[in-house]
Amino acid sequence: MTARQSPPLRPLTERLRPDNTPLSLAEYERHGGFQGLRAALKMGPQDVTGMVKTAGLRGRGGAGFPTGVKWGLVPMGPEAPKQKYVVANGDEMEPGTFKDRLLLEGDPLQFIEGMIIAGYAIGASIGYVFLRAEYTLAAQRLLAAMAECEARQLLGRNILGTGFDFTLYLHTSAGRYICGEETALLNSLEGKRAVPRSKPPFPATAGLFGKPTVVNNIETLCNVPHIVHYGADWYRDLSAKTTGNADGGTKLYGVSGKVKHPGCWELPMGTPARAIVEQHAGGMREGLQLRGFLPGGASTDFLTAAQLDVPMDYDSIAKAGSRMGTGLLIVLDDKTPLLGMLRNLEKFFAIESCGWCTPCRDGLPWTERILADFEAGRARAGDIELLRQQTRLLGPGRTFCAHAPGAMEPLQSALKHFPQDFEAALRGTEGD
């Protein structure tokens, strides 16, 4: 960690200490902190949004929606509603994902700076951090950093003497994966059951308490100060120059499963999965082969060992038949039973269904039971076709939100890439 003059290559994690203890406000400012906010406050709000749009920043929470476009949908000007909100989605609960925890525990001020800039860009005077309950260390460090900012007029009224007011509140949640869905999150923040809302209207026009609201992921917001400080062109140039990669910036990638060194690293957007698994995670443990991987959490389609060279950017992964999701890989090795892994995944989604719509509430436990039959050698002829049918009936367009379609992604891709596992389980049943 050194004070630097030239723009950083790993802007989000460069300031992190090896033990991940956060910087004080004074230290943060010595290392370039709040330069982005100071620059933003000298620009018009719409120019800040334009800059984020030009930079090509896409949402890091899973959906990959362009952040500047999202901000641009918020009504601005004298006719716009007076009260607007920015909400940070820190409900990191996608199985296999542990990047926002790192950013919040290690550098809460960077996140706060991004949050204030987002508030300025859309004209919001109040921000909420929606944080999952279990991240107690992140909560402590955030509250300490917020207090430091309030004492130095970086949060609250008349920020840095510019007349811009922005108050930040921390809301710690009480569990449930569905809170990560942005409209379910807004209901939860309003003190209700976290059931997703019908869209449209989108939160940009009618969000928290019916007011225009932007919901952004923690990692997404951490990119913002750097974009404003160093510029959109610098940001675009950070990404890997791999074929088909239209995205800018860096990405926090990670690996869990039976690799030698599981972890999380900030790398150029579009780094190939092979480099992440083999170089950064040290490859598979002795005696194990990689069979497949979920590229971005539990709700993404399996890719296979033959697809390891795919660049980990939104478009390239989509072309390979999956989704970037959160960008943290879960690795399936050749000794871990695929059917057991699938059953674990579908049980998770079944438990975490909010129960609002029938296909999801009833279809997910049914799917889990069929997989349990395969696992226990009780599956019957026709059950493979039944599973395929589930992936259609619980797929996009059939349910109220993306929960059940997400749950079908690992299943449909397992049926496509690894049909032999299902067939072998059936043969075992017939042999009894």
Added chain:
Amino acid sequence: MLTPDELREIEHELSHYAQPQAATIEALKIVQKHRGWVSDEAVADIATALNSTPATVDAVASFYNLIYRKPVGRHVIHVCDSVSCWIMGQTRLSELLKARLGIDYGQTTPDGRFTLLPICCLGTCDRAPAMLIGSDTHRDLESVDAARLDALLERYP
């Protein structure tokens, strides 16, 4: 009746929101922090404090897995049973815990010390399998044995 401390803390949270009902989850957590769990009576008292109804507050309380509507032990153990921990040996960890504590998921030890529950991904998958005891995250439990587990549990009297 909510205690003066509980009411004061709830009032503080109320000031963060445009509508009082928005503080429902905070109010439930405040009561639970003081009492360990949320009784029917507390649900009704929270409803009164927030100008809401007991049915509305209970609908919220019963939705969230970290609000307890039944008494729990002094320390709640949450074992992550999501996919990365499962790959890294969570089943073994859960079985060992159940054996050492003599209880199944959803149960409390007879001395009222521990309640055992599963929980979804704790966001520490690079150091799986993991579990929470109270608010402490314990990691790297792949090769934990009975002796090490007992030593860990000893820290929670």
